[in-house]
Amino acid sequence: MNSAEQLKALETYFQLMSMKGIVEVFHAARRAGVLEALAGGRHTAAALAAKCGLCEKPVSLLLRALNTAGIVQMTGEEYVAMPVLGFLSGTYQDLSNQYWDYLPSYLETGLPMQRMDDPEEGRKHYVEQARSLRGMMLPSAMAAAGMLGIGAQLKNLSILDVGAGSGVWGQTFALHDPQARITAIDWPNVLEMxxxxxxxxxxxxxxxxxxxxxxxxxxxSAGYDLAIAANVAHLETEDGVLRLFRRLHAALKPGGHVLVVDVFHGQPNGEINASLYELGLALRTGHGRVFDHESLSLWLRETGFSDPQYRPIPVTPFTMGLIFARRGLPRPPIAHD
Ligand SMILES: C[S@@+](CC[C@H](N)C(=O)[O-])C[C@H]1O[C@@H](n2cnc3c(N)ncnc32)[C@H](O)[C@@H]1O
Structure with a gap:
């Protein structure tokens, strides 16, 4: 090994050790009740230790590690919970342990632990899932609204948001376009949310x-200016995607647009996220998969759309991308940011 390789190996070693370490610190803090005790105020390590029936020095060391990871903030002697804990709630409160615990079985059997792509099973889980997804997708939805000129070049839109979940995409666009109207399709319980x-x-x-x-x-028929399919293609088979695209084509006005948003590989600072997402998708779905944008673009053309353009969305988690295509004649390129 030359010295550059040695340094790279050491860097990877420290990255692995620190990721694992922070995960374990997080789990320990949650299981011991420290994260719950932190909610709603400032606390010293001594006060938290007393509240949770723990020893002060270990709690103090734990809090310092959580502080370095951005999970709590330390001001002087006091600690306060950071907003990331809002994302780490519900099914994510234990960092999706249930999926990762199942990974060894998946390796042996190749069978997923859930079938979230099955309509019956999916509708049970999606209220919780789509609620968590809302906060995660908000920066991407805002960036996409800017990239597409929503409220500027594209306005007064009649929007169809399919598999809308929390409605984050259509609603973000409607906040940019004050005349926009949204029609959201999803299961009844998800639409309530x-x-x-x-x-x-x-x-x-x-x-x-x-x-x-x-x-x-x-x-x-021909009722909408913009059809959004965000984070749904990855739940479908190729045949399902083609069927959906044909329906969206028929639902759009001539000259209307389809927007496909999904996870794609390719952004260098999002590659770990994209690979883990793809693995997680395989654990919780039967046929879910991360398509490449070339395939989705080809299927858009095959279903009658013209000039599909792919653009990565350059915000956290650096895994999202959009494909924008027109029902009708080719359109000018999307503006670069
Ligand atoms: C991964 S979530 C995406 C939600 C939202 N578009 C977003 O990006 O945050 C997929 C959504 O599609 C919905 N869904 C899945 N299959 C569906 C189907 N066949 N018909 C209607 N909705 C469906 C789920 O209930 C869920 O809300």
Whole structure:
């Protein structure tokens, strides 16, 4: 090994050790009740130790490590919880342990632990999942609105948001386009949540829901300016994607646009996230997969769209990308940011 290789090996070693270490510190803090005790205020290590029935010195060391990882903030002698704990709630409160614990079985059997791509099973899980996804997708949705000129070049939109989840994509676009109207398709229980967020964002009057499967609900023919399919292609087979694209084509006005948003490989600072996402998808779905943008673009062309353009979305988690295509004649390129 030359010295550059040795340094690289050492760097990888420290990265692995620190990732594992922080994960273990996080789990220990959660299991011992320290994270819960931190909620809603400032606490010293001594106060937290007393509250949780723990020893002061270990708690103090634990908090210092959590501080370096951005999970708590230390000011003088006091600690306060950081907003990241908002994401680490619900199914994510234990860093998705249930999936990772299943990984050895997946390696042996090749069988997923869940079938979230199965409509019956998926609808049980998606309220929780889509709620967590909302905060994770918000920076990407805001960036995409800017990249596409929503509210500027594209405005007064009638938006169809399929597999809307929390409604984060359509709603973010509608906040940029004050005349936009949204029709969200998803399962009834998921749409209740989307409606709640629409109301919170002051979009209640411009939001309507269409409950049921996006493969089956009746869609107004040539009724929409923009159809959004965000984070749904990866739940479908190739045949499912083609069927969905054909339906969206028929639902769009001539000259309307389709926006496909999904996880793609390729952004250097998102490659770990994209690979782990792909593995996680295999653990929780039967046929879910990360498609490449070339395949999705080809299928858009095959279903009648013209000039599909792919752009990575350059914000955290650096895994998201968009494909924008037109029902009709080719369109000018998307502006670079
Ligand atoms: C991964 S989530 C994406 C949610 C949202 N678009 C986002 O990006 O945050 C997938 C969503 O598609 C919905 N979904 C999956 N299959 C569906 C189907 N056949 N019909 C309607 N909705 C479906 C799920 O309920 C879930 O809300």
């Amino acid at each position: 989307a409606r709640h967020y629409a109301g919170q964002a002051g979009l209640g009057e411009r939001f309507q829901s269409l409950p049921g499967s996006y493969h089956e609900v009746e869609l107004e």
